[in-house]
Amino acid sequence: MNPSEQPALAVTSLQPATTPSRQTSAYGVxxxxxxxxxxxxxxxxxxxFGNFVALKNIFLNVxxxxxxxxxxxxxxxKTTLLRIIAGLEEQTSGRVIQxxxxxxxxxxxxxxxxxxxxxxxxxxxxxxxxxxxxGLQNAKRPRAEIDRRVAxxxxxxxxxxxxxxxPSQMSGxxxxxxxxxxxxxxxxxxLLLDEPLSALDAQVRVKLRTEIASLQKRLGITTVMVTHDQxxxxxxxxxxxxxxxxxxxxxxxxxxxxxxPRNPFVANxxxxxxxxxxVVVAPDQVRCGNLVLLTPNNQAAVNQPVRIAIxxxxxxVLSVAEAQTHxxxxxxxxxxxxxxxxxxxLVTCAPDGNAKDQITIDLSTFESGALGLEPGSTLRLxxxxxxxxxxxxx
Amino acid sequence: MTVTTPKFPxxxxxxxxxxxxxxxEDWLMRILLGLGTLWLxxxxxxxxxxxxxxxxxxxxxxxxxxxxxxxxxxxxxxxxAFFNSFFxxxxxxxxxVGLAFLYAYALTRTQMPGKLAFRVLGMLPLYIPPLAHAIxxxxxxxxxxxxxxxxxxxFPKWDIGLYGPVGIIIGEVxxxxxxxxxxxxxxxxxTDARLYEAAEVLGSTPLKTFFTVTLPSVKYGxxxxxxxxxxLAFTDFxxxxxxxxxFNVLATDIYKxxxxxxxxxMGATVSVFxxxxxxxxxxxxxxxxRRQTALVSAKAVPLQPKSHPPLDWLMFGFCAxxxxxxxxxxxxxxxxxxxxxxxxxxxxxFKNYDFSTVGxxxxxxxxxxxxxxxxxxxxxxxxxxxxxxxxxKGRGMKWLRSANYFLxxxxxxxxxxxLGLSYVFFFNNKIWWIPFTKIAIYNPFNGIYxxxxxxxxxxxxxFYTVCFLTANTxxxxxxxxxxxxxxxxxxxxxxxxxxxxxxLSLPAILEIGIYYFVNAMITIxxxxxxxxxxxxxxxxxxxxxxxxxxxxAAAAMSTLVVLTSxxxxxxxxxxxxxxxxxxxxxxxx
Numbered sequence: 001m002n003p004s005e006q007p008a009l010a011v012t013s014l015q016p017a018t019t020p021s022r023q024t025s026a027y028g029v030x031x032x033x034x035x036x037x038x039x040x041x042x043x044x045x046x047x048x049f050g051n052f053v054a055l056k057n058i059f060l061n062v063x064x065x066x067x068x069x070x071x072x073x074x075x076x077x078k079t080t081l082l083r084i085i086a087g088l089e090e091q092t093s094g095r096v097i098q099x100x101x102x103x104x105x106x107x108x109x110x111x112x113x114x115x116x117x118x119x120x121x122x123x124x125x126x127x128x129x130x131x132x133x134x135g136l137q138n139a140k141r142p143r144a145e146i147d148r149r150v151a152x153x154x155x156x157x158x159x160x161x162x163x164x165x166x167p168s169q170m171s172g173x174x175x176x177x178x179x180x181x182x183x184x185x186x187x188x189x190x191l192l193l194d195e196p197l198s199a200l201d202a203q204v205r206v207k208l209r210t211e212i213a214s215l216q217k218r219l220g221i222t223t224v225m226v227t228h229d230q231x232x233x234x235x236x237x238x239x240x241x242x243x244x245x246x247x248x249x250x251x252x253x254x255x256x257x258x259x260x261p262r263n264p265f266v267a268n269x270x271x272x273x274x275x276x277x278x279v280v281v282a283p284d285q286v287r288c289g290n291l292v293l294l295t296p297n298n299q300a301a302v303n304q305p306v307r308i309a310i311x312x313x314x315x316x317v318l319s320v321a322e323a324q325t326h327x328x329x330x331x332x333x334x335x336x337x338x339x340x341x342x343x344x345x346l347v348t349c350a351p352d353g354n355a356k357d358q359i360t361i362d363l364s365t366f367e368s369g370a371l372g373l374e375p376g377s378t379l380r381l382x383x384x385x386x387x388x389x390x391x392x393x394x
Numbered sequence: 395m396t397v398t399t400p401k402f403p404x405x406x407x408x409x410x411x412x413x414x415x416x417x418x419e420d421w422l423m424r425i426l427l428g429l430g431t432l433w434l435x436x437x438x439x440x441x442x443x444x445x446x447x448x449x450x451x452x453x454x455x456x457x458x459x460x461x462x463x464x465x466x467x468x469x470x471x472x473x474x475a476f477f478n479s480f481f482x483x484x485x486x487x488x489x490x491v492g493l494a495f496l497y498a499y500a501l502t503r504t505q506m507p508g509k510l511a512f513r514v515l516g517m518l519p520l521y522i523p524p525l526a527h528a529i530x531x532x533x534x535x536x537x538x539x540x541x542x543x544x545x546x547x548x549f550p551k552w553d554i555g556l557y558g559p560v561g562i563i564i565g566e567v568x569x570x571x572x573x574x575x576x577x578x579x580x581x582x583x584x585t586d587a588r589l590y591e592a593a594e595v596l597g598s599t600p601l602k603t604f605f606t607v608t609l610p611s612v613k614y615g616x617x618x619x620x621x622x623x624x625x626l627a628f629t630d631f632x633x634x635x636x637x638x639x640x641f642n643v644l645a646t647d648i649y650k651x652x653x654x655x656x657x658x659x660m661g662a663t664v665s666v667f668x669x670x671x672x673x674x675x676x677x678x679x680x681x682x683x684r685r686q687t688a689l690v691s692a693k694a695v696p697l698q699p700k701s702h703p704p705l706d707w708l709m710f711g712f713c714a715x716x717x718x719x720x721x722x723x724x725x726x727x728x729x730x731x732x733x734x735x736x737x738x739x740x741x742x743x744f745k746n747y748d749f750s751t752v753g754x755x756x757x758x759x760x761x762x763x764x765x766x767x768x769x770x771x772x773x774x775x776x777x778x779x780x781x782x783x784x785x786x787k788g789r790g791m792k793w794l795r796s797a798n799y800f801l802x803x804x805x806x807x808x809x810x811x812x813l814g815l816s817y818v819f820f821f822n823n824k825i826w827w828i829p830f831t832k833i834a835i836y837n838p839f840n841g842i843y844x845x846x847x848x849x850x851x852x853x854x855x856x857f858y859t860v861c862f863l864t865a866n867t868x869x870x871x872x873x874x875x876x877x878x879x880x881x882x883x884x885x886x887x888x889x890x891x892x893x894x895x896x897x898l899s900l901p902a903i904l905e906i907g908i909y910y911f912v913n914a915m916i917t918i919x920x921x922x923x924x925x926x927x928x929x930x931x932x933x934x935x936x937x938x939x940x941x942x943x944x945x946x947a948a949a950a951m952s953t954l955v956v957l958t959s960x961x962x963x964x965x966x967x968x969x970x971x972x973x974x975x976x977x978x979x980x981x982x983x
Contacts, residue, residue, distance in 0.1 A: 044408040088878050090414055093407035105412045108881035109419070115882045121875035125897045135883025186883060 037100070039064040039222045040085070040190060045094035047080055047246075054080045056247045058094070065220040067213065069233035072243035073269065078226045079194060081243070085224060086192055087111050099189055114183030118195040120175045122167040128154065128178045129163035135186045153181040156215065173204040180212070184219070191216070193225035197232060209236055230270045234258065242266050264391050267309050274315070275307045276357045277393065286390060290353030294328050294385040305393040312346070312362045314387040317371065318380040329383045333359060335375050344368065349379055419886050420790065427784045427794050433777075434801035436839065437855040438808070441820035445812065448662040448819055462663040475642040476667055482559065482643060483628030486566035490623045493567070494574035495616070497716055500709035502582040503608075505701040507710060515717040516575050521959035522724060523916035524569040525632035525936050526952035530723035531561055532637060532945065533730045538737050540726065546737055557639030565633035568720060570623040577622065581615025582608075587697040614686045621679040625672050629809035631919040632933075636940050644668045645919070648811050652923060662819070665812045676807035724956065731950035746950040754938040754947070755930025760954055763932035766849050767914035774854040774861060774910040779903055782865035783891060787877055806859035810919030817852055818923050844926040852924055853914040861906040868902030869895070901970070908966045912959045 038061035047055040055077045062068050070078035083089035085096055087108040095104045103111050122131050132153050136146045154163055157177040167175050176196060183191060196212070197205045213236040216223050227233050233240050234254040242249045242257060242265075250262040261267035264275065278288035280302050286295045293308065300306050323330055333349035336358070344364040351359055359381065363373070371377070452458045466472050500506050501513055519527070534541050535556040544551040554560055589611070593603040609616075631645040638646055644664055652661035732742045749756030781802060785795045805813070821843040825834045842848045872895060880890040896903070918933040925931050932955050939948040 046407060086878070086882065087414065088881075091411070093409055093411050095409040104409070105414050107414050107417055107420070108878065109417065109884045109886075110415070111882075113882055115879060117873075117875045117879070119873055119875060121873050121879045123876065123894045125894060134880075135885060138883065138885040138889060182879075183882070188882075 036063055038062060039066075039099060040224070041095075041097040042081070042085070043095040043097065045081065045084060045096070046092045047077070047084060047089070048092050054246050055084070055091075058248060060241060060248065060251070062222055062224060064222055067216050067223045067225070067236060067238045069237035069240050070224065070226045070243060071230060071233040071240050071270075072228065072249075074228060075245075076243040077246040078228075078243050082192055082194055082224060082226045085190075086113055086115060112188050113190040113192050114186065114188040115192040116176070116179045116183045116194065116196045118198050120167070120172075120179045120199075122175055122179055122182070124167050127164050127166055128159065128170070128181075131167070131178055132163075132181045132185050134182065139186065149185065150181075153185055154178075156184070156219075157181045158211070171204075172200050173208055176200065176208060180215075184221070189222065191221045191223040193223065195226055195228070197227070198229070205232075212236065234270070240270075242269065244269075261309075261389070264307060264309065267389070267391070272312050272360060273309050274312060274357075274359050275309050276351075276359070278306055278308055280304050280306055280390075288357070289351070291331060291351070293383060293388060295388050295390050296385050297388065298390040300390055300392055307391045307393050309389045309391060310383055310387055312360050314384060315359070315361045316382040316384070317361065317363065317367065318382050320380070322382075323380045326382055329385055329388075331359070331381045331383065333379050333381055335373055335377045335379060337375060338368070338373065345373070347373065347379075349381075351381070423784065423788055423887065424791055424794075426780070427788060427791055427798060430777075430781045430784055431794060431798045431801065434781075434798065434804075434855075434858075437851060438801055438804050438858075441813070441816035442808075444819035444823070444826075445662050445816035446666060448659055449666055451659050453657055453659050462659055463666075466660070466663050466667070471642065472647065472664075475644050475647045475664075478559070478642060479628050479644040479668070480671070482562050482566060482634075483624045485559075485563050486570055486627035487620055487623040489563065490567045490570035490627075491574045491578075491616070491619050493716055494571055494578050494619065496709075497571075497713055498575055498578035498582050500713050501579060503697070503699050504706050504709050505699055506706045506713065508713075512713045512717055513579075515721065516713075517572050518717075518724065518960075519568050519720050520572045521912055521916070521963065522568075522956050523632060523918065523933055523936065523952065524565060524630055525636060525918060525933065525940075526727055526916075526949075526956060527568045527723055528561070528565045528633045528636035529730075529936070529940065529945065529949050529952055530727040531556060531565055533726045533736070533949070534723065535561070535564075536637075543737065557637055558641040561637030561639070562634050562641065562643070563627075565637055566627035566630060568723060569630060569633065570626050571716075571720075573626060574619040574623050577615050577619040578612070581612040581619075585611055585697050587695040590697060614683060617682055618679060621675045625675055625806075625809075629668055629672060629811065629919070631811055631922070632937070635937060645809075645811055648815065649922070652815065658815075658819075661815060665809075665815055668809050669812050672809055672812075673807045680803075727949050727956070728953050730946060731953045733946070736946060746946045747954075749935075749947060749951070752939055752944040752947045753942055754935030754944075754951070756935070759930035759935040760932045760951070762929050763915055763955070764958065766846060766853070766931065767911045769846065769850045770853040770914040771907045771911040773850055774857070775903060775907045777854060778858060778861040778906055779865050779896075779899070782862055782869055783895065786866055786869040787874075787887075787891075787895070789877070802862040803859050805855050805857075808856075810856055810917060811922075813856055814852060814920040814923040817848060821848055844928075846929060848924055849921055849929070849931075852920050853910070853917065856917065856920045857910060857913045861909055864902055864906055864909070865899070868899045872898055904966065904970050908963060911962055915955055915959050915962075 040060075040062040042058055042060040042062075045055055045058040047053075058081060060068075070081060072078045080089060084091045085098075087103065087106055087110075091104070095102060097103065098112065123134070126134070129150050132150045133146050136149060141149075150163065151160075154160055157180050159174060159177050159181070162170065162174065167178065170178070176199075179196075193212075197209055200208065209232055225233075225236065237254060239251060240254055240257050241251050244265050250257055250266045252260075257266065258270055261270065261273075264273075267273040268275075276288045278286040278293070280298060280300050281287045281292060282302065284294060284296050284298055286293050286298065286306055286308050288308065295308060298306075318326060318330065331351045333351040335347055335349045337348045339346040339348070344362060345368045347361050347363050347368070348358055349361070351357070361379075361381065363371075371379075373379075449462050450457060450459060452461070497512075497516055501509055501516070506512070531539075533539055535554050536542060539556070540546070542551060542553050542556075556564075585608075589607050590603065593607050598606065629645060631649060634641070634643045634646045635649065644667055648661050648664045648668065651657045651664060730736055731746050732744070733739070734741045734743055734745060755762070781798065785799050785802070788795055808816075821837070821839055823837055824840050826837050827834050842851065876890060876894060877887060880887065880894075916933060918937060921931060922934055922937070925934055932951055936948045936951050936955070939945070939951065
């Protein structure tokens, strides 16, 4: 996409290409039927703090039962957007429409959401039960109903029998479950998760993220989660909203975003990406240094400087025999360093005839052993044309 | 294929900004915040106007412009008091902060034996009125003092020339030392052991480490302690009143002008001379402290001082001397209060505790003081905590919260005497003349003049800032998302305040309560102009007894005040422990 096509960004954000929610939501909408009405609509939200612009022209639709992740580096505006959805922060302009109702200028207490913070924000002087019952008691529900609901919620999050403990007597993972149960207590229409797993140990994090994702599917609650961890977003979300410097860089299903990043920022932020500088020499060819590569995915004009991109796992290492059969897109490269990763090696090499760029590839321990690799070895790398993407140079 | 950044701000946003709906809860918070700011305005700022205004009038109420100031500056006996006060302030500040720094260093950075005992003893003078220190000094170094007479003839005589600057400075140092000690202990405790490890690895000598790591990290605490001590010693009234002799300082001059000569205009003029340097010190300290950035991150490793016997024992000797002196002063007060006729008949008895033969109000004054301190603790704690909550946790109304914060820190800049005198001018008038107009309005607050209420109000304001900052710090440590979570569950803020914020802040709230009680018990400067004859007070009684020469009775009253303060502290400690065991079960694992 070239800059003149820019307005299309907002349109595509409004109408996402894929809405996996249709296969997965509790509403049971089947693919091919009419587009469901979005549950949450964010329309042209802008936010600035003094001179600092935190959010620029944000459009986003979240469909019923969908799990959407706001993903981006720190300072990209993802948390600000979540707080605007909750009403904890006031937007500079724009609208938030939830369940068909314009909630843009309602305070948090008059909106309909449950929220879980990174810090858990559990009341430390109340037991797990009292924390979960906090909102129910205020709503003046009958005692028996509260007890039943709290027991049910604690069971849902897998904390049966832990109700009498204080937060300080629980592990981080357990505290986060209490926070989740508390957020769900009033059966809100929208669940907001603000980096809910960042404060946990790596192992607990992986376990809990699977649990939260399956709980969300079971309850069918529309969910927006903020995270800076791309693995978390890829694993949990139906759709990922990649944000950068206050604007939406790309919206899409995890696979779509990973395999077809819209721009170098997304390509680089999610997963590892190799970039090579080049110039378009024919509609489907790019020259990088002395090499000419086939790039059928190219949309840039001839003579335009570009960056071609390919994921490490998409690059194949060819044996000498195999190299004979491939006439195109084979690069000879010298191994510069090998980083042992446990499951294999991350090999960095310098392609011949292109001094500027390096290429990183993943090799299993077996493969690198078979090739007898060491720094200084020469590799023949095959870059499958379909996997090569082309971005306009910056 | 790039995504360019959309231009911002959008010239014509699709949906322009609309303010969030203001709910009834918001209104409640705004009204409370408005009332809180209004009461600080009435208690802190408004009374200053008639006080400063009065300095431009003669005693008969005629406008004389700057004549009072000219008279003050051209009368050598008056203007010398200003320099005397400055001298006292500067000397006391340097000695007290120097001692406090070493003492705090010994407590936090060495393996000196008996640290806990020294910590408690170092804080002991906090519970002693400065006035009582002065009386203790008289019994040690006065004309018939223990030291002066060589322990009643056992040792050679040693007269240090107590009455005058020497006595005042010793008294002020005793008064300022624990205040500086609190600040220095806090400053020296906040450090990162890794800085010292880095210095050691880099081959720095201990002395160099002290100047490059230790001093810079406590710089702001040190500056703060200097300003606090200067202000305390510069404005104190009790010590110079008792041991000042003919050495005039500003505080005693104000008292003489107002009480002795009934010249309120000159009293107001001298008050301005007392007020201006204090306000400057306050402003400078605020500016410097604003530049402070957190040197210690949350990940800091606490420093475990290493054992170093020569240093440890040197520090032990030093601390024993300092603590020993403060205890000696306290013990001599108690001893003197029990002695029949000092120094001729040293038989012990409670004769001096029968206040019926001396002026000052006796036990009625003592009970009034306890009542006043109790009310001050209750009213002050509620006002401070609610004020700090609204400022720290309130939503919106940013300018009003900033204004409230500023007004809450202002009382620190107001010397007690100035505050008391301002209250006289402000509350005593049945009507207020609005300056430069012929309009007068009825004073709605006149009713509390000469009652317990004005004494409590004055005490609450006088000690407001320290309590406010304590509450503010405690509230800052509470997760800011609690309010957001409550709102998401549609629980109004006042319910979360009562169920979560107050229980979590209980230690700080109790700390504020005791601070108010003890200070109301021992204060004299703010209330000496305000108490009505029907309400004698213990601290004032000590001044009056000393004035009348009944120094043994003054010692007895001082003893009662000190024992009450310490007793209440101990009761409080026991009570807090019980309370924490019950209501703070969540703290135990």
